[in-house]
Amino acid sequence: MSWSEYLFAAWTWLTALPPIILSGVSGATIAAVISILGVRAANQSSARRLSLQLAHDKEEAAAQRQHDSTQKDEDRKAAFRREAYIKAVEEVHAVLAYIGGLPEKRLSDGNDAEGLQAFLKANAKVWLVAESTAAHLSRNLASLVAELFFKARAVAQPFREGMEPIRLLDTSIEVAEVAVHRAKLAMDTNEYGLTGDATHAAYEEWLAANERTEILRLQRHRLVEKLAPARIACFKEIAAEMAAVQRAIVRLVSALRAELHLAPDEAIFMAQLEDMERRANAVVNRAYGLGSE
Numbered sequence: 001m002s003w004s005e006y007l008f009a010a011w012t013w014l015t016a017l018p019p020i021i022l023s024g025v026s027g028a029t030i031a032a033v034i035s036i037l038g039v040r041a042a043n044q045s046s047a048r049r050l051s052l053q054l055a056h057d058k059e060e061a062a063a064q065r066q067h068d069s070t071q072k073d074e075d076r077k078a079a080f081r082r083e084a085y086i087k088a089v090e091e092v093h094a095v096l097a098y099i100g101g102l103p104e105k106r107l108s109d110g111n112d113a114e115g116l117q118a119f120l121k122a123n124a125k126v127w128l129v130a131e132s133t134a135a136h137l138s139r140n141l142a143s144l145v146a147e148l149f150f151k152a153r154a155v156a157q158p159f160r161e162g163m164e165p166i167r168l169l170d171t172s173i174e175v176a177e178v179a180v181h182r183a184k185l186a187m188d189t190n191e192y193g194l195t196g197d198a199t200h201a202a203y204e205e206w207l208a209a210n211e212r213t214e215i216l217r218l219q220r221h222r223l224v225e226k227l228a229p230a231r232i233a234c235f236k237e238i239a240a241e242m243a244a245v246q247r248a249i250v251r252l253v254s255a256l257r258a259e260l261h262l263a264p265d266e267a268i269f270m271a272q273l274e275d276m277e278r279r280a281n282a283v284v285n286r287a288y289g290l291g292s293e
Helices: 003-015 019-100 114-129 132-190 196-259 266-287
Strands: none
Touching: 019 114, 019 132, 019 196, 114 132, 132 196, 196 266
16 A cells, blocks of 8 residues: 555545544644654754764864973973073083182193183073074174183283292192101100111201291292282172173073063073172172282
8 A cells, every 4th residue: 555545545434523522632642743843853953963073172182282282392301491591500600610710720730721621511402492583682792702712711820820830839839848747756766766877867957848848838928929919809809800791691591580480580580690790899899908909
């Protein structure tokens, strides 16, 4: 039987029903159809909302993955920057101490530029990874430190040469003091059991060793006194050249602090530097008896 025949049979059956029953059947049928259509509409709406929610969740997940990936890159970059910045700050202060100590460095101590090379290596990393402002400041600082190093080495050279005879005397004084100690032991031993002549000889040897030691000490004292003005002049010239480097360091460190999301405080650090310089000059002037110069 075809669908049309089924429908015709159903229609014939319905029209054959009494009006009251037909009315009930019709109402129930209409209610069922409305219910089915409502459920269908609700399901379609839920499906659309679910589809939209899934699409939204997918977009959010993709955005979160992108954010996490970007954040990891930023964290790695920040970690490398912190390491590079800390090392550069350590090395720049180390090279300043190295340059300040150049006058006391022996001529035979090896490569004078060793401290400078360590700083330049650390500072090059700052140039590589820093933002534009700090990168330019790092290059300027590299130039200033290199200039300071070569000027300081030239200034310190005469004093270093003058210290060589003094260091040779230091070695001779050590040898002479050993001779004094040895003669004193021999003299003390001879007092207990040896002849008077042996005791006298030991005493004469002790006196001679003492005399040689005192002569060497006097020679050293005279050389140190003669060299003292050169040491003071050397210190003052190096300190004056170092002032520009110290200010460049403050500007660079302030820029690096800003990159690390710390307060730059450049003006405060600069004021502290000026106060530090005044205090250092006062200490040195008192140490060398220079009054208020």
